[in-house]
Amino acid sequence: MPNQAKNVERAYRLAKERYGQLGVDTDRALKRLVDVSISIHCWQGDDVGGFENAGGALGDGLAVTGNYPGKARTPKQLRDDFEKVLSLLPGRHRFNLHASYAEMNGAKVERDELSADQFKNWIHWAKANKIGLDFNQTYFSHPKVDGGLTLTSPDKAVRKFWIEHGIRCREIGAAFGKALGKTCLTNLWIPDGMKDSPADRKAPRERLADALDEIFAKKLDRKHNVDSVEPKLFGIGAESYTPGSHEFYLGYAVSRGKLLTLDAGHYHPTEGIADKISSVLCFLPEIALHVSRGVRWDSDHVVTLTDELQAIAQEIVWGGYLDRVRIGLDYFDASINRVAAWTIGTRNMIKALLMALVTPVEILKQAELDRDYTTRLALMEEAKTLPFGVVWDFYCLSEEVPVGEHWLCEVKRYEKDVLSKRK
Ligand code: RNT
Ligand code: ZN
Numbered sequence: 132m133p134n135q136a137k138n139v140e141r142a143y144r145l146a147k148e149r150y151g152q153l154g155v156d157t158d159r160a161l162k163r164l165v166d167v168s169i170s171i172h173c174w175q176g177d178d179v180g181g182f183e184n185a186g187g188a189l190g191d192g193l194a195v196t197g198n199y200p201g202k203a204r205t206p207k208q209l210r211d212d213f214e215k216v217l218s219l220l221p222g223r224h225r226f227n228l229h230a231s232y233a234e235m236n237g238a239k240v241e242r243d244e245l246s247a248d249q250f251k252n253w254i255h256w257a258k259a260n261k262i263g264l265d266f267n268q269t270y271f272s273h274p275k276v277d278g279g280l281t282l283t284s285p286d287k288a289v290r291k292f293w294i295e296h297g298i299r300c301r302e303i304g305a306a307f308g309k310a311l312g313k314t315c316l317t318n319l320w321i322p323d324g325m326k327d328s329p330a331d332r333k334a335p336r337e338r339l340a341d342a343l344d345e346i347f348a349k350k351l352d353r354k355h356n357v358d359s360v361e362p363k364l365f366g367i368g369a370e371s372y373t374p375g376s377h378e379f380y381l382g383y384a385v386s387r388g389k390l391l392t393l394d395a396g397h398y399h400p401t402e403g404i405a406d407k408i409s410s411v412l413c414f415l416p417e418i419a420l421h422v423s424r425g426v427r428w429d430s431d432h433v434v435t436l437t438d439e440l441q442a443i444a445q446e447i448v449w450g451g452y453l454d455r456v457r458i459g460l461d462y463f464d465a466s467i468n469r470v471a472a473w474t475i476g477t478r479n480m481i482k483a484l485l486m487a488l489v490t491p492v493e494i495l496k497q498a499e500l501d502r503d504y505t506t507r508l509a510l511m512e513e514a515k516t517l518p519f520g521v522v523w524d525f526y527c528l529s530e531e532v533p534v535g536e537h538w539l540c541e542v543k544r545y546e547k548d549v550l551s552k553r554k
Contacts (some may be wrong), residue, residue, distance in 0.1 A: 136528055143525035146518040153491035153514075157522050160488035163453070164526065169480055170225040170265045170316065170419075170459035173232055175473050176212050177203045178465045181231025181269065183239075191271035191279065192322035192366030197466025201550030206234050208553065210256050215545050216473045217260070219538040221530035222481060225262055225313070227459055228253060230269040230300050242273065243295035247306035254310045263313030265459065266304040268297050270321040282342040283323040283335035283374045290342055293321075297346030301356055308355030316419055316457050318392050319346070320361040324369025335374040343383060359390035359419045359457075363397040366429070385414050394421035394461055395439065396429035405442035409450050421461035422480055431462040434476035436483060444483035449492045458484075468550070471542045478538075482523055489522055490514050 147157045174180075178195040182205070189195055203209035213226060230242060233249035240249055247254070257264045270281045270293060277284040281293040297319060304317035323335065347358060362380040363373050377398070384391040391411055393404040404420070411418055422443060424432040434440060447456050460480060464472045491514060498506040527534045533541060 135534060139521070139524045139528045139534060142518070142521045146521040146525075149518060150489055150491075150522075153517075154493060155489050155491050157489055160485065161522070161526050161529070164481070164485055164488055165222050165530070167453060167458070167481075167484060168223055168225050168263065169477055170227045170263075170457060171213070171216070171473065171477055172227045172460050172462075173209060173213070174229060175460075175463050175476075176209045176469050178469075179229075179272075179463055180204075181229060181272065182206055182234060183231050189272055190368075191276050192324070192363075192369055193271055194367055195463050195465050197464060199466055199468060201546060201553050202465070202469055204553065206232070206252060211549070212470050213473070214260065215470050215542070216477070217262070219474045219532055219541060220477055220481070221527050221532050223262065224477070225265055226253075226257060227265040227267065227318075229267045230296070230303070231272060242269065242275070243292050243299065245296070245299045245303060247303050247310075250303055250307070254307060257307075257311055263311055263315070264307040265316045265318070265457075266300060266307060267318045267320070268300040270296070270319075270323075276322070279325075279368060280323050280335075281321045283321070283339045285334075285338070290338065294342050294345045297342075298349065301346065301349070301351060301358060304358075305351045305356040308352075314354060315356045316359055316390065316459075317356055318359045318361055318419060318459075319343075320363070320392070321375055322366055322369065323374055324366055325372040326368050327371050329372045332372060332374075336379055339374050339379070340383065343387075347387065347389070357390055357417070359392045360384055361392035361394055361397070361419075361421065363394070363429075364399065381411065384411075390417050390419050390457070391415060392419040392421055392459075394423055394429075395443070396421075396423040396425035396431060396461075400425065400427060403439050403442060405439065405446045408443070408446040408452065408456065412450070412452060412455060417455045417457065419457040419459055421459055422476075423461045431464075433462055433464050433467070433472050434460060434479050436479045440479060440483045441486060444480075444487040445490070445492075448484060448487035449490075449496075468542060468546055470545060470550070471539070474538055474542065485523055485526065486519050489517070489519060 150157045179189055203212050234252055275292050277289040284290050301317050304315040308315040360380045362377040395404050424434050426432050495507055524534045
């Protein structure tokens with residue numbers, strides 16, 4: 132190990148010099164990066180199961196495939212697994228909970244009656260680990276989902292139940308923010324849609340807008356909680372119509388002062404979210420992201436270091452938007468070790484941000500202003516083979532987390548000692 136550290140440091144000195152020739156200060160890039168918190172989704176740890184009822188198949192537009200052993204079955208196990216993940220990540224990150232991760236402690240509380248009481252262990256744990264919490268209403272995996280409909284249901288009683296749930300969750304979010312001194316993002320996504328062509332596209336959208344207005348009626352201190360709405364194109368069983376579409380929620384967010392959550396899997400298969408970032412940030416002070424990887428559809432594969440991921444990171448960094456984009460992850464793969472799935476995806480997100488931070492973008496932007504598109508393209512391509520990996524290794528070393536593939540040994544050991552013993 133000491134040898135490895137020495138080598139990484141030596142390589143870093145050379146890399147720093149190389150980047151310096153292009154006007155990039157790698158030390159400064161790392162200082163910026165360490166302040167970026169990724170909101171890591173709890174649901175990778177247990178296949179979006181939650182703790183309201185034991186097990187329970189998913190549905191309502193969501194599908195998890197795979198049965199790798201060792202998934203977290205209790206809140207304590209999920210917390211232990213996530214602590215393991217945190218120990219493998221440079222930087223300080225957040226945990227993103229869903230309402231279905233409430234802890235009932237023997238007294239079942241319905242979703243329209245939830246309060247911070249059911250989340251006190253989460254708050255306590257977050258405080259002890261000095262991490263922030265984010266939150267989500269859970270509008271799926273529940274008997275009150277009315278044939279795939281929640282806030283858009285024509286049944287008033289169904290809508291009322293889910294409106295109340297929305298209200299309760301915002302209050303829980305505010306309690307998180309207040310207790311932890313870190314603003315909570317409460318993100319609202321509903322599965323509502325139609326399998327086949329609807330006769331009325333208008334009424335469900337009008338019902339949704341009204342329901343949202345009721346949910347958001349109470350003003351909360353923006354220091355404690357901010358709200359976001361998450362559009363989608365289609366889901367399994369909702370292939371023909373989604374009332375909560377991109378245009379719907381963009382209009383809603385702009386007119387009501389809400390954040391918009393761009394999920395990388397929620398658009399047409401060849402449509403990325405990177406180009407949407409600077410567009411919507413012309414009109415919204417802040418947005419949220421669900422960084423994901425769709426393979427042929429919104430399949431929520433583990434985030435890998437794709438061109439799309441790099442494009443997202445470039446837009447955030449090169450646009451100077453690091454303070455206006457709440458970066459969150461959203462994927463779930465049950466076919467591999469779940470602690471590894473979390474670690475791979477999050478390390479990739481951080482890597483992509485670092486890559487963007489050490490690109491000589493000022494030179495690229497100047498070439499563009501000079502209409503010298505030849506230089507822009509040439510340098511963009513050369514930048515791809517700069518010694519980025521060395522800077523990444525040095526970052527992990529200085530953050531005292533495993534360098535390179537060494538994190539995998541720790542996950543394998545954890546699997547052997549802990550995960551494989553779970554029944
Ligand atoms: C579904 C949305 C939503 C969920 C989570 C579990 O398509 O992306 O964000 O994945 O709420
Ligand atoms: Zn999402």
